Amino acid sequence: MENIVDKLIAINIENFQTDLINWYEREKRSLPWRLDQDPYKIWVSEVMLQQTRVETVIPYFENFTKQFPTVQALAEADEEKVLKAWEGLGYYSRVRNLQSAVKEVAEKYGGTIPRSTEEFGSLKGVGPYTKGAVLSIAYQLPIPAVDGNVMRVVSRILGIWDDIAKAKTRKIFDYATEQMISKEKPSEFNQGLMELGAIICTPKSPSCMLCPVQAHCNAFAGGYERELPVKSKKKKPAVKSLAAAVLKDEDGNYYIHKRPSSGLLANLWEFANLETEKGNKTEREQLTDFLKDGFGVEADIGEIQGVVEHIFTHLVWNISVYFGTIKHCREDTSLRKVTREEMERYAFPVSHQKIRNMYELDRR
DNA sequence: AATTCGGGGGC
């Protein structure tokens, strides 16, 4: 940390703040969550923006805040509808945690989002970044909000060579931004750092010639802006083979499955599927047996219709897709029988939307 | 400290 203290002393923090904030106020993008100062909407935007690009978030934000305009509205909403509004955005625990958190705000704080770092920071899904972002933007509190942009920008400004993939490196940036943040305009300071990272100080080829804080930047001065930040690589994702069945009965109803309440894609809906293994039984046999043993469904499974590949951050699914007709189904099956129209109300992960598309295309 | 959580876009 002594190292960081020296780096901080070397820059003129007041001038840095002024240059950054003036640039931000001049150049900031017009974004839906910047139209007012509603702490709830700012919170929603920050949760959506976790690991997600601005352009991706915009339509989801518009729809979500229209459907659930207040803490109260989201607290009272049906979880199926909340998940449907998040469908395709990914990291679905974000929205389950958000709804859980707004319920706590409604009950404990009368619907007013608390200003204290302890109270707001202890809400579900509110980590160090979201805490600083919401409290600084909504309430003008001088709390750092260190995300990927900020680590990249600050690593270049100060010349920090620690690996940003390591958990403890965050503390260095927390400390540095705590020292640098403007007490008068913490919202503009935090958003300015992020905006700079998004527009100017980009990962591969930063536009240093357009940078409002170029004069304060160690990396630019040394010509090593493309070397920073240092980030170690992650291991390759594992590959899994699955088989899935689009199941219908003779009346044209579909049979869909709700995923468990924890783990991957928790509480989302899907077509019946299992992870297959190489061995004596064919994929088709494994699927048929699984439907019988798992759901009490006797179905005629046709030939394989194709393979859907879906890539997660940590996992690859290769899903062999089959169409099946249900001949007999146990009354107490955990599958849900729905019409084509009803199925649209359920939130499906993109991987299973691909499967549905395969079926729809085939049917034409 | 490392892994698990989604999905899309840039190059």
Next chain:
DNA sequence: GCCCCAGAATT
């Protein structure tokens, strides 16, 4: 292909 994105929770 690989990398990254306004990260948090769990192990």
